[in-house]
Amino acid sequence: MNQLTDKVAIVTGGANGIGYATAAVFLREGARVMLVDNDGERLKQAATDLSSDAVRYCVADVSRSSEVKRYVEDTLAAFGGIDVFFNNAGIEGTVSPLVDYPEDTFDRIVAVNIKGVWLGCQHVLPRMNTGGSVIITSSVAGLRGFAGLGAYVASKHAEVGIMRVAALEHADRSIRVNSVHPGPVDTQMMRHIERQLSADRPEAAKEGFEAQIPLSRYAAADEIADLVLFLASDASKYITGDTHVIDGGMIAG
Ligand code: NAD
Numbered sequence: 001m002n003q004l005t006d007k008v009a010i011v012t013g014g015a016n017g018i019g020y021a022t023a024a025v026f027l028r029e030g031a032r033v034m035l036v037d038n039d040g041e042r043l044k045q046a047a048t049d050l051s052s053d054a055v056r057y058c059v060a061d062v063s064r065s066s067e068v069k070r071y072v073e074d075t076l077a078a079f080g081g082i083d084v085f086f087n088n089a090g091i092e093g094t095v096s097p098l099v100d101y102p103e104d105t106f107d108r109i110v111a112v113n114i115k116g117v118w119l120g121c122q123h124v125l126p127r128m129n130t131g132g133s134v135i136i137t138s139s140v141a142g143l144r145g146f147a148g149l150g151a152y153v154a155s156k157h158a159e160v161g162i163m164r165v166a167a168l169e170h171a172d173r174s175i176r177v178n179s180v181h182p183g184p185v186d187t188q189m190m191r192h193i194e195r196q197l198s199a200d201r202p203e204a205a206k207e208g209f210e211a212q213i214p215l216s217r218y219a220a221a222d223e224i225a226d227l228v229l230f231l232a233s234d235a236s237k238y239i240t241g242d243t244h245v246i247d248g249g250m251i252a253g
Contacts, residue, residue: 002030003233008079010071012036012062012120013089015043017187018137020050021221022086022228027052029229031084034075036060038089062089062116068123082128084232087120088137090155092189095196098150106151113155114162121166125175134177135231136163137224140247142181160243167241176240178231183247184209186218214249 009026013019014035023033023046032054037043040059047057058074060067075082093109094102117136125134141149142156160179167177184190190209194202210216227246230236245251 002028003229003235004084005030007031007083007232008034008075008081009084009086009232010034010036010075010082010124011086011088012071012116013137014057015039015046017189018182018185018221018224018228019086019088020046022088022225023055024050025222025225025229026084026086026232027054029233032056032079034058034071034078036062036071036089038062062120063111065119065123068116068119072123072127076127082124083132085120085124085128085132085134086137086228086232087117087124087134089116090137090189092149092152092193095148095193096150097148101150109151109155113152114158117159118162121162121177125166125170128170128173128175130173130175131237132173132175133232133236134163134166134175135228136177136179138163138179138181138243140181140183140245140251142179143243143245144251163243164241171240176231176236178236178239178241179243180224180227180231181243181245181247182219182224183213183250184218185224186220190218212250213247214252217248219246219248 009031011019011023014023015037035057038061056078058071060071090113093105138159139156141153163179194205197205
């Protein structure tokens with residue numbers, strides 16, 4: 001039995017990585033899916049690759065309220081409701097000590113990771129069906145510090161605050177809000193971080209991360225999607241306001 005039959009899901013950051021993998025799992029489980037991303041070309045290709053009548057897409061920058069309102073309206077026009085909101089789009093910025101961190105990069109991370117997640121909650125939650133589920137992609141960097149990733153760490157901690165408040169404010173309509181906290185995941189985001197840490201030998205940076213993970217490898221994006229599916233589905237219907245770590249044991253120690 002499919003776990004999301006007749007459900008409508010919005011997936012931000014759906015053109016790549018964790019968002020794309022999760023959209024594929026949602027479709028497999030019977031949902032209708034609105035993919036949202038600001039990379040229009042890649043988004044169109046992603047929607048084609050998913051090859052399903054149940055997928056639509058909307059090119060939008062999650063950090064702009066007018067564009068957030070547009071993806072909400074497009075979803076309601078296409079599917080007539082919203083049951084699942086995977087509030088996932090995010091960027092990682094640059095690797096730099098806090099005292100040298102470039103202000104414009106800090107501002108962009110705040111705009112996408114904090115304001116984008118905030119605006120998504122602000123505009124999607126009031127339009128969600130009773131019993132809906134919101135999942136925010138934070139990170140292990142939302143639960144502990146990583147030197148050199150100050151703006152990203154700060155933004156991912158802020159997302160936990162948004163998750164907790166949204167969970168409290170929407171429990172009366174049985175809408176649940178949770179965050180997921182992956183360690184390194186095999187997506188273009190980690191490629192970018194590896195290149196910044198070691199331009200000549202990015203594989204050395206990867207080995208450095210893997211040495212910090214008890215399971216000795218990055219997660220695959222579809223392993224994160226399986227946790228998101230659990231939180232989206234009725235299998236987790238008594239779970240709200242909580243943080244869910246999926247990191248191969250990285251922060252257990
Ligand atoms: P990714 O780069 O593969 O995908 C992110 C997607 O978000 C891209 O398609 C990008 O175009 C889109 N995006 C970026 N800015 C946007 C904006 N302003 N508006 C709309 N879309 C935008 O990265 P990913 O690894 O799949 O990351 C997804 C989420 O997971 C992010 O929030 C990230 O912080 C988080 N995360 C990733 C890792 C990892 O190791 N990859 C670990 C922990 C958490």
